[in-house]
Amino acid sequence: MAQETSASEVSERALLGYSANDLPAEATTRLPPVSTRTGDLIRSPVSGSRYILTATGAAHALRLAVTVEQERGTAFLLIPVFLALGAIVYFNLAAEPAWVPLSGCGGIIAAIWHFLPAERQAVRFVLAGMLRCLIGALFAKAETWRAGTNMLGSEISTQLTGRVLSLDYMANGRVRLTMDVTGTARPVLRYAPERVRVSARKIPPDLRAGSEVTGLVRLLPPSGPVRPGSYDFSFESYFDGIGASGFFLRGPELISQTAPVPAVARFSIWVEDIRNRIAGRIRGHIGGPEGEIAAALVVGVRAGIPEDINEAMRRSGIYHIISISGLHMALVAGTVMGTLRAIFACFPGFASRHPIKKYAAAIALVGLAFYLFISGAEVAAQRSFIMLAIMLIALLFDRAALTMRNLAISAIIVIAIAPHEVVGPSFQMSFAATAALVGAYALWSERRSGKSRSAADHQSKAGVVVRKLGGVVIGLAVTSVVAGLATTAFGAYHFQRVSPLSLVANLAVMPVVSIVVMPFGVAGSIAMTLGLDQPFFAVMGQGLKVMIALSKWFSERTPIDAVGLVSVYALVFLTIALILATMATTWLRLVALPFVLIGLLMLGAVRTPDAFISEDGRLIALATGSGQLAINRPRPGEFTIENWQRALRAETIIKPVKATATELPPATIPEMPPGIGFVCDEALCAARHPSGSLIAHAATIEAARSLCDQATLIVVADATARKMCRNSIAEVVTLRDLAQFGSAAIYLSSDSEKGVKVRFALAKPYRPWHTQRRFSRAARGLPPYQRKQPVAATTPKQPMSTANRPAEIMPPATSTVP
Structure with a gap:
């Protein structure tokens, strides 16, 4: 351990101190006084120093820094980075790669790495990175093969029969149904999608998840990006298993079930039914847009939120509150753990003999799992659950919870399960914000550990309260600034918009969400089992009213938030800077600064279409x-x-x-x-x-x-x-x-x-x-399909002569050509 500290200190002083007292003799060289030299390319930045770093010394300092990073486990933190890079490269290839080339290249690189001498550390590191990139690409290839979604090729109307998996009540009054297709008729689709998402103006009152329905629908194939480089609906639909979307022309009508329901589907339907019941109860207690937002926060049902409120939250920069992610999971876990530890503390004898912190963490983990299921288990929620679960498990084994290593483990699991999420904004912004926050916390802990606490120990009670409240306010501000800076580039690239007032808006809204909305929402969900949830949801509704009012106020005062197209090269450089700044523990984190500068200069280096x-x-x-x-x-x-x-x-x-x-x-x-x-x-x-x-x-x-x-x-x-x-x-x-x-x-x-x-x-x-x-007919150069209109049946008093028969129903002339 002493050797690691010594190497780190030498490495950092070599690049930052440049002092003869700090550097070993072999890393420096004696030079004449600065006043006697002209045209020097390198000058000593330390006043009065007689030594200056040479090229040899810089290389030595770099080697020491790399050695320290390896000893501190930074190489492990880079594993998800290389896996994600491989998945991104795979999804952006011009053609679908085959299994054999990917696997073969991986085997060759692994063999070269294995037989390469240990002294060739730089080459081995490059080969290990290439191998991990290939593994990430293989993960993506496997997910593509596993999804195998049947996608509708062209618009068509058909009589659809299917089993309802979920219902979303939309703000415009329509109901959106996600259905597993069990049959089609008039016409029968030879390559029918297995799962579709269709909307209806109204549904039978007793329709619920698990019901089987039929009706005439207009099915549409998943659309592509609305412009080059934009969000690809076909991509997301393929990995979500949705082969078509559309709407009911007639129906839906309930029918009796004709096929057995698989066990997995029965569990999903049971969870969806619980979600709908909870959402309906919340809407009944709160009502209005506040009730829709409350349902979104508790069970992940967002379709009913009015669009004007959605837009107000987007412009003010607080829309992330609506999507169940790390913030909500952390608040749920924190509320459960804090409440349980407070209850355990009421029994001093029990608390002194048992590890109540571990008990609270274990119960919080169970609560998080239940929250994951009732929230719909979307990918963002799954990612956050994995991250929080690893942290809670770390507490059970007396390990530090909030570390970059735990974040790397959660990223590896997510990439292995759903690598397609790597190319989306949700994954990128979530892990960027979390990595920045963990890195900032680690840096703050290093600085704080060296300070004396004697002054704080002698403060009065009022001073302690003021100091703690000030710490909370400063903590919220720093959290908003750090997370905002880490995610701004990704938001600008994917959505071409930024929220200039997001920092102030989050500072105003987050105390309401953290202290009122989410804790009372969790309490109301628990009390719902006893029928005592109304008071808790009433308080939650009042907090949401304040949140909506603040979002509208900030939205009205937000200038235009469109930033135009952002260069992908700028995003790459800024991402590299973020990785260096958050994962490096030595002076190598300063290498992020030139990448930040280059990335900022290249933000607008993209040609705008006409x-x-x-x-x-x-x-x-x-x-x-x-x-x-x-x-x-x-x-x-x-x-x-x-x-x-x-x-x-x-x-x-x-x-x-x-x-x-x-x-x-x-x-x-x-x-x-x-x-x-x-x-x-x-x-x-x-x-x-x-x-x-x-x-x-x-x-x-x-x-x-x-x-x-x-x-x-x-x-x-x-x-x-x-x-x-x-x-x-x-x-x-x-x-x-x-x-x-x-x-x-x-x-x-x-x-x-x-x-x-x-x-x-x-x-x-x-x-x-x-x-x-x-x-599609258009892709094949064919005109739109027009169904032949059936001829109305008539009962003429006398047979129609051939001369008077309409041309459209006359039989073709008999050919006389042999």
Whole structure:
């Protein structure tokens, strides 16, 4: 232990002290006085020092620092980092890798590492990192194979029969059902999805989880990203097991169960039924949006929260409170442990003879497991449960609970179970915030351990109370600052928004949540078994009223929170900086500073598109400058437009106008000036970019051909269009292109031959979560399916002659060709 401390001190002093008294002789060299030298590249930063660090000394200090990091277990902390890197690389590959190359490369690297001499530490470290990356990729490959979700390829209406797994009562009055499909009819789907998520206007009053229903539904395949680089719904649906979404056209109607229910499904249905009962009871006690938020905090049901309140919490930076994660798990565990230890302390004889802290931790672990199940066991909740469970188990074995090692173990478990979560914002922001908090706590503990507590021991009771309250306030502030700084880059990259007032909003809201909302919610849930929950939930509801009021107040005063697109390279550099700052224990943590600087300088190093096209070919958005976004449809999809607005930092939407409204006949649309948005007639919409480029949307092939010689880009909402405008300047994007490759970003540039570059969201060959796209009619270049209308049955008084028979029901003429 003494050797480790000595090596660490020498290493840190070598880089920070530069003093002859601090460094060993071999790490320094004697130089003439600074005043007698000119043109020195290295100067001693210590006043009066006669020694300066040489290149040899720096290398020696680096070796000592690395040795200390190895002895302190930093290499173990890097295991989840390499596993996550391997999973990220796998999910971003252009094509699906086979098992043999992945396994073969891993075996080769493992063999080289095994036979490499121990003296080649640097090479062995690199090989170990590569091997762990391959293991992470194999975890991801295994999860992809294990999921194997059947995805619907094209829109279709069918008579669906299925078993209800869960119900979500939405704020707009509709009910969303997640169902296991047991059968389809009219038509029978040959490759029916095993699980779907459909909504209904109303449901039978006695419908519950586990019921079997039937009804006519319109099923839609999972959509891709709304723009290149955005959230991929197909990816999430594939790993969630959801093969299609849609809505009921008629029904649903209850039917008797026709097939036995598996044991796992019965348990899931039982848990879901308990969740719905608890949520209904909470809504009955509290009511209004407060009741919906209370249900979200206790059982994870968020669908009923009004969208205006959701948006207020997002803008104010407190929306993380709604998603059950580490905060809620920690508050539940802390409430249970604190209450039990207080109860045990009331019996001094028992408390003095038994490890009441371990008893409380064990019971808290059981309570956390129950909370995990009734909250829906979403991935974020599972990740938080694993993290808290490891910490509570550490307490049972008299080990430190809040350590980076425990965090690394929980990360390894999560990556092994659900590696696809690594590429999502929830995993990244959760572990970034936790790692930053644990690292900050460790640094504070180091500084605090060296300070004398004699002054605090002689304070009066009032001084102690003031000091403790001040410590709580400072602790909340530091926690908000540290977690906010650690997650800002990830939030900006994934959501293109930041919350400028999030620090102040969290400081105002978190005491209410930590002291009133969650403790009384836990108490109410426990008292529910005795029917004594009403008073507790009433207090919880009052706390939620305060929280909603504060979120609205801060939201109204928050400036525009859109930051535009963030460079992925900036995120990489900032992530490396976070890893170095939180995991290193020697002066190597200072190496994070240049990575922070580079990451901040590269935040805006990304080219912003000039336009976006939706994957269904119906919507185009064109950035016209000055924070304005012109669109070609008067009522666009709200989610898509908001996403595009944040990416382009557009505040104002310019809706389309009719050609007659601008006194421009359709024939003069190509000559329209920039700045007036899209001008439309029956089959054509066009807008001019400030650069002079004409962007057009054509509903028919004939309308598109009329602009081949004038437009820079033409979007044709027809999958049957082929080889259009080949000898013109126009770039043509057809509905078939969009069906195959997803939404598109448009870059107007003079570098290309046609003055425009098109970047699609997807590419071939498809990965498993996109293979269903090739089966759609549009992707195959076919027009929309139209079901033949049945001919009304008639009973004519006399047979209809062939001459008077309608053409659509006349039999085909008999061929005379032999």
